[in-house]
Amino acid sequence: MSHIDSAPSTPGKVKMEKSSYFFTRGGGARWHYSLAKLTVWSFAFLALILIFFLRSPAPSAITSAADPSRRSLRNYNWGGSAWEKRVRASARARSSNGLTVLVTGAAGFVGTHVSSALKRRGDGVLGIDNFNDYYDPSLKRARQALLERTGVFIVEGDINDEALLRKLFEVVPFTHVMHLAAQAGVRYAMENPGSYVHSNIAGFVNLLEVCKSVNPQPAIVWASSSSVYGLNTKVPFSEKDRTDQPASLYAATKKAGEEIAHTYNHIYGLSLTGLRFFTVYGPWGRPDMAYFFFTKDILKGKQIAIFEAANHGTVARDFTYIDDIVKGCLGALDTAEKSTGSGGKKRGPAQLRVFNLGNTSPVPVSELVSILERLLKVKAKRNIMKLPRNGDVQYTHANISYAQRELGYKPTTDLQTGLKKFVRWYLNYYSDGKKAVE
Ligand SMILES: NC(=O)c1ccc[n+]([C@@H]2O[C@H](COP(=O)([O-])OP(=O)(O)OC[C@H]3O[C@@H](n4cnc5c(N)ncnc54)[C@H](O)[C@@H]3O)[C@@H](O)[C@H]2O)c1
Numbered sequence: 001m002s003h004i005d006s007a008p009s010t011p012g013k014v015k016m017e018k019s020s021y022f023f024t025r026g027g028g029a030r031w032h033y034s035l036a037k038l039t040v041w042s043f044a045f046l047a048l049i050l051i052f053f054l055r056s057p058a059p060s061a062i063t064s065a066a067d068p069s070r071r072s073l074r075n076y077n078w079g080g081s082a083w084e085k086r087v088r089a090s091a092r093a094r095s096s097n098g099l100t101v102l103v104t105g106a107a108g109f110v111g112t113h114v115s116s117a118l119k120r121r122g123d124g125v126l127g128i129d130n131f132n133d134y135y136d137p138s139l140k141r142a143r144q145a146l147l148e149r150t151g152v153f154i155v156e157g158d159i160n161d162e163a164l165l166r167k168l169f170e171v172v173p174f175t176h177v178m179h180l181a182a183q184a185g186v187r188y189a190m191e192n193p194g195s196y197v198h199s200n201i202a203g204f205v206n207l208l209e210v211c212k213s214v215n216p217q218p219a220i221v222w223a224s225s226s227s228v229y230g231l232n233t234k235v236p237f238s239e240k241d242r243t244d245q246p247a248s249l250y251a252a253t254k255k256a257g258e259e260i261a262h263t264y265n266h267i268y269g270l271s272l273t274g275l276r277f278f279t280v281y282g283p284w285g286r287p288d289m290a291y292f293f294f295t296k297d298i299l300k301g302k303q304i305a306i307f308e309a310a311n312h313g314t315v316a317r318d319f320t321y322i323d324d325i326v327k328g329c330l331g332a333l334d335t336a337e338k339s340t341g342s343g344g345k346k347r348g349p350a351q352l353r354v355f356n357l358g359n360t361s362p363v364p365v366s367e368l369v370s371i372l373e374r375l376l377k378v379k380a381k382r383n384i385m386k387l388p389r390n391g392d393v394q395y396t397h398a399n400i401s402y403a404q405r406e407l408g409y410k411p412t413t414d415l416q417t418g419l420k421k422f423v424r425w426y427l428n429y430y431s432d433g434k435k436a437v438e
């Protein structure tokens with residue numbers, strides 16, 4: 001624990017080394033104090049994660065007791081010349097100045113939309129996804145089929161599989177990595193904590209290890225989360241606000257990711273951009289999210305639980321439409337500078353950024369339900385409940401002025417408009433009776 005004790009003496013140094021967005025003018029003693037505190041918390045937190053991680057001999061061992069089939073790295077079929085040909089074809093850009101992007105979590109909600117947008121504008125795209133069953137894998141398969149029609153191949157594999165990642169970089173010299181693979185969800189972390197460590201910590205480190213060692217190193221854009229703001233009550237959330245009070249293990253692993261990104265940028269010269277998404281919704285969305293299962297339950301006539309905070313406090317979210325998020329992701333890829341390292345060595349300072357990607361207009365969850373009622377023409381059976389203290393926070397609101405300035409990010413879809421598109425997709429997707437809504 002001695003490294004924690006020594007932390008307060010380092011803020012000056014940290015301030016110089018971190019890129020400027022984190023720390024703005026107007027320092028003073030209070031600023032230094034909070035900076036020291038932040039450093040202490042970050043260290044304590046990383047140490048905890050490390051202990052958890054080191055106690056298990058291999059990533060698969062962490063979770064094998066809970067679900068052996070899901071995270072085994074050996075079950076996937078990859079390799080061979082036909083496979084390599086598919087990989088190359090998918091990753092080939094239409095124009096000579098197009099990007100060549102490896103998209104992790106490509107069968108996921110955001111990954112599918114980002115992959116298809118990149119492909120549409122002429123970039124080369126290769127996906128990777130392990131198709132785990134955290135939510136209905138048939139939805140992931142349907143997204144995969146959608147991408148296949150646009151010419152995007154998704155390699156079936158785990159980001160913890162080092163040999164596979166090395167092979168992919170051997171076959172294709174990716175200029176960019178869009179890293180979206182993760183164990184998402186806030187409440188599931190109490191059920192299966194190991195899956196968060198496996199994908200969000202171990203998987204991310206494995207990916208960065210491979211990225212730092214290849215030549216040329218790619219630039220990396222990856223998904224953090226608004227959940228890093230945790231118990232922070234100062235709104236709107238700005239990138240320089242404190243993020244040392246996560247309210248869930250999910251948030252903690254995303255925060256750890258931001259610190260790990262700092263490390264790989266600092267030591268190896270990897271260009272790294274973290275995007276803090278705020279409650280993304282839309283067609284092909286995630287069944288574990290409220291707007292999605294509210295829709296399902298309202299249609300079934302089932303009661304839905306609507307949370308309120310203490311003293312009837314409003315629970316609200318800065319719901320962000322998927323197309324706006326996609327524009328933010330593309331903006332981040334397009335403005336990402338090259339990594340500076342080679343042969344596993346840093347050659348000079350590299351870009352390190354973190355951006356909020358939100359909508360900047362929080363909507364109470366009760367209003368979300370009212371919009372759904374109007375769109376579905378069905379009255380919801382509302383069950384008002386107290387917000388449990390198991391991960392969810394009361395309120396999220398993004399300050400997006402930094403992303404606006406640097407990425408040209410400007411969300412244009414309000415919740416009513418976006419939900420209309422979601423509901424249209426939902427009714428269409430689940431109407432043919434073949435896809436069971438469990
Ligand atoms: N949707 C949101 O509201 C939201 C908000 C904040 C942050 N995020 C982050 O954005 C990213 C994308 O989220 P999403 O909503 O599309 O989630 P998603 O679950 O739909 O997509 C993630 C995909 O990654 C895959 N995956 C998980 N672990 C993997 C592993 N070890 N190896 C290979 N593939 C793996 C999953 O199979 C899934 O298809 C995630 O990092 C998530 O944490 C999402």
Ligand SMILES: *[C@@H]1O[C@H](CO)[C@@H](O)[C@H](O)[C@H]1NC(C)=O
Nearest residue numbers: 235236238239399400401402
């Ligand atoms: C939003 O963030 C910017 C920095 O990117 C800051 O200058 C501004 O004061 C913030 N606005 C609010 C309302 O917090």
